[in-house]
Amino acid sequence: MNELYTVAEIRQIEQAALAGLPAGTLMQRAGAAAMQMALAMLDNASIASAPRVLVLAGPGNNGGDALDVAARLAQAGIEVTVALYAVAERQPQDARAALGRAQAGAATLLAPGDPGDSAAPSAAGSIYQRHWDLVIDGLFGIGLARPLAGAMRAMVEFINTLPCQVLALDIPSGLDADTGDIVGPGGIAVRAHRTITFIADKPGLHTCHGRDHAGQVSIATLDIDPALLPPAQAFLNGPILFADALRPxxxxxxxxxxxxxxxxxxxxxxxxxxxxxxxxxxxxxxxxxxxxxxxxxxxxxxxxxxxxxxxxxxxxxxxxxxxxxxxxxxxxxxxxxxxxxxxxxxxxxxxxxxxxxxxxxxxxxxxxxxxxxxxxxxxxxxxxxxxxxxxxxxxxxxxxxxxxxxxxxxxxxxxxxxxxxxxxxxxxxxxxxxxxxxxxxxxxxxxxxxxxxxxxxxxxxxxxxxxxxxxxxxxxxxxxxxxxxxxxxxxxxxxxxxxxxxxxxxxxxxxxxxxxxxxxxxxxxxxx
Ligand SMILES: NC(=O)C1=CN([C@@H]2O[C@H](COP(=O)(O)OP(=O)(O)OC[C@H]3O[C@@H](n4cnc5c(N)ncnc54)[C@H](OP(=O)(O)O)[C@@H]3O)[C@@H](O)[C@H]2O)[C@@H](O)CC1
Ligand SMILES: Nc1ncnc2c1ncn2[C@@H]1O[C@H](COP(=O)(O)OP(=O)(O)O)[C@@H](O)[C@H]1O
Ligand SMILES: [K+]
CATH class of the missing domain: 3.40.1190.20 (Ribokinase)
Known part of the structure; x- marks a missing residue:
């Protein structure tokens, strides 16, 4: 009934759910749900030629979700480029497995720096100068700990200027999932048209900067047993919360x-x-x-x-x-x-x-x-x-x-x-x-x-x-x-x-x- 959960609550639910599931199950469910959403967004955009999708993959499990979607879209024959901001040795286990799946498929994986970065000029150039039909943001989810900086900040500045649709995974990167503020000081956040949020809805998607950055919010419950959800302290307002009090x-x-x-x-x-x-x-x-x-x-x-x-x-x-x-x-x-x-x-x-x-x-x-x-x-x-x-x-x-x-x-x-x-x-x-x-x-x-x-x-x-x-x-x-x-x-x-x-x-x-x-x-x- 319109529940909203804090990051701390989502972490508890996630831990309880993971205990009863084989490794990687939730990430793969997240990837499958996000792929459906991405395909629907591409369909709605009525793109004349073969669509090009840019996937941003960060260092943690949000990046793992992104890599899983990238592998699935590539498998479905879509041209996918991944801007990868993760090093395999430092990735969490599920995300590393998702990287393996993406590398094994047809997606192009690039490690871009800043625009014009001399260390990776071709990678940066091929991302910053190409046309994209859809961007999937999997830089950070509920693990964001400080403001976006460096190459990832430059990438967010870039995609916030693009005319194409943007799909955020779990949370638009840079947004605080509990408050809807942009994680600062001096931070930046992705401006998405849609956000597919995992396990349960979150308050920060709906207040302060949340509405501007998350766009339309959909929930992918990842088939988690509802009994694992604690009683909520926060709700999204709607008639279901007050209709009982209205009388003819x-x-x-x-x-x-x-x-x-x-x-x-x-x-x-x-x-x-x-x-x-x-x-x-x-x-x-x-x-x-x-x-x-x-x-x-x-x-x-x-x-x-x-x-x-x-x-x-x-x-x-x-x-x-x-x-x-x-x-x-x-x-x-x-x-x-x-x-x-x-x-x-x-x-x-x-x-x-x-x-x-x-x-x-x-x-x-x-x-x-x-x-x-x-x-x-x-x-x-x-x-x-x-x-x-x-x-x-x-x-x-x-x-x-x-x-x-x-x-x-x-x-x-x-x-x-x-x-x-x-x-x-x-x-x-x-x-x-x-x-x-x-x-x-x-x-x-x-x-x-x-x-x-x-x-x-x-x-x-x-x-x-x-x-x-x-x-x-x-x-x-x-x-x-x-x-x-x-x-x-x-x-x-x-x-x-x-x-x-x-x-x-x-x-x-x-x-x-x-x-x-x-x-x-x-x-x-x-x-x-
Ligand atoms: N676990 C599961 O089963 C499921 C998880 N799911 C997905 O996982 C997401 C949560 O994953 P997560 O906990 O790994 O956090 P995430 O948001 O990827 O970022 C953390 C990483 O970023 C780093 N870091 C932080 N801030 C930084 C900054 N400003 N600049 C640079 N680095 C920064 C931080 O490392 P640090 O440097 O702080 O040590 C760490 O490496 C969640 O939102 C959902 O999408 C779903 O698939 C469902 C199943
Ligand atoms: N950008 C916005 N999005 C949604 N609601 C808004 C927005 N700006 C203002 N409102 C709503 O409009 C009302 C403005 O109230 P208030 O600032 O007290 O105005 P005033 O004092 O002029 O009557 C509030 O209900 C507020 O929530
Ligand atoms: K994200």
Whole structure:
């Protein structure tokens, strides 16, 4: 069910599986699965002449996988050149056996240095100057220990400029499989169109730089007995994780059945932010929605007259789900109002300026950690950095750890936003959201997400499922809009709101029909 495993967990699974299998079995299964993927990519590329494949083989077992694929493709009659960065005597046993198979077949094996390397000019030249139809990256997998350097770095720089398809084996070389960061300092990573990852999926393929470098991810389980997989602490977000919490609306219902949402924000000059959050809450099913303004309140929202606009100082927040922060500013008035809602046992979403106020005020931090009502925090990386008193770079270097730390410290559900939003809860479990795209990188989409969270809490979804579904629907709506040509350039936060409503209704309908499989399915390749 969408499990993601760390490198340490994969190593344990691998060891347990290897114990019951003849040497080389897993590598050969990996090679067979990767060969199927390579052939499919060549088919899709509709290449006119005989295809030429360049295989990069590193010093360890990832290089062994690459050599196994190279031998198989050559056996199938494909023209294969291997750029070999391994010395047989130093290879692990399985990889050395794979080298033997590649050498025994028709693949051409070259040991290139830097472009123009005087030590191996012909090898380098014949790789850097030829046309390639597919590159298979088997430099490094989960064993990468330091940044790519020297000849391998030069090769990655070269293939990242090529127009052809790139298939990464297990992980794009240079990427940290646990975090999605590029292994540094000053590192580089392969940018692949597809990644075939072995045994199980990994968090780093789906967050931070992961989505840009891994492309479309497929899993080859290598026929490992599922009983060898430990209970996962991380998951790829999808309807299967939260659909149970979505319920069809009973006929015998009224607006009071679906809860009230009050958005607290909108200081002078920032009134649009709570309006966006409130409109999102309305379109995601809250029974009644109030937009409560820290400073002066508009009479009503002419484009959305269903919203009730109030002055926050006069509003009773004790019977509503509260979304605090959009455009609230950092003035003492906003601080006082925030302190008041933190003390109420109501469901609460904290976004934007509310998070900045908490970061700057120890008393608010204590109030937040002591809350009894459900709490969802929705920081972007800079807000998370302020809350943890580190830089945004530190947050991005390990987004899962940052989200977990925030969830534990504030005893709240956390959505750490950005490419591959990380949703964490205080017990340490996390989910990475695979939906969404750079069309969302525009002002106001975070306000919309906060409003969706508020609406789902008001409709009594437990906070974990509310956060998972809000993040998924938000991204899914953006994906559908981009497919329809509304973005990635120029999508506006307002346009996102009705698309989220459509996605939520479609999901509700599928849940009612028990047809969830139609959504968010991942390709699984099983090697035999
Ligand atoms: N075992 C199995 O049954 C299966 C394994 N599988 C495959 O194995 C992969 C893991 O293999 P792995 O552990 O050998 O690690 P891998 O990623 O190849 O690299 C390690 C090598 O690189 C070196 N090195 C590290 N960083 C470096 C750098 N920057 N620059 C230069 N060198 C560097 C490091 O040596 P060091 O110099 O650090 O001593 C070591 O020699 C996994 O991702 C999957 O693809 C699958 O076939 C399934 C079955
Ligand atoms: N490149 C991206 N890929 C996926 N989602 C993105 C990307 N950029 C932004 N988002 C999403 O858009 C939203 C932006 O929120 P935020 O930064 O708070 O914006 P604002 O404060 O302007 O409303 C978040 O949900 C974030 O995850
Ligand atoms: K690789």
């Amino acid at each position: 609306r009973p006929q015998n219902s009224h607006k009071g059945s679906f809860g009230d949402v009050a958005v607290l924000g909108g200081a002078h000059g920032m009134q649009g932010a709570p309006i966006l959050a409130a409109r999102a809450a309305l379109h995601c099913g809250a029974g009644r929605v109030f937009a409560c303004f820290v400073d002066e309140a508009p009479g009503y929202d002419p484009a959305q007259p269903e919203l009730m606009c109030r002055h926050a100082g006069d509003f009773d927040f004790s019977k509503t789900t509260v979304v605090a922060g959009p455009g609230s500013g950092g003035a003492s008035r906003a601080n006082e109002l925030l302190a008041r809602v933190l003390d109420l046992p109501v469901p609460l979403v904290l976004d934007a300026d509310a998070l900045n106020l908490v970061a700057a005020d120890r008393a608010l931090q204590q109030r937040l950690a002591a809350r009894t009502g459900a709490t969802i925090l929705t920081p972007h990386p800079l807000e998370a950095a302020r809350l943890l008193a580190v830089s945004a770079g530190v947050i991005q270097a390990d987004r899962l750890a940052a989200a977990r730390q925030l969830a534990a410290r504030f005893q709240a559900i956390v959505i750490l936003k950005g490419s591959g939003s990380v949703i964490a809860r205080p017990d340490g479990s996390v989910a990475i959201n695979p939906s969404g795209n750079p069309a969302l990188a525009t002002a106001g989409t975070g306000d919309v997400l906060a409003g969706v969270c508020g609406a789902l809490l008001a409709q009594h979804l437990p906070p974990w499922q509310a956060a998972l579904s809000a993040a998924w629907l938000h991204g899914h709506a953006a994906d559908r809009l981009v497919e329809a040509g509304v973005g990635p350039v120029g999508l506006s936060a307002s346009e996102l709101i009705p698309a989220i409503r459509t996605a939520l209704n479609a999901l509700n309908a599928l849940c009612t029909l028990g047809a969830l499989g139609a959504l968010g399915a991942q390709i699984t390749v099983n090697a035999h």
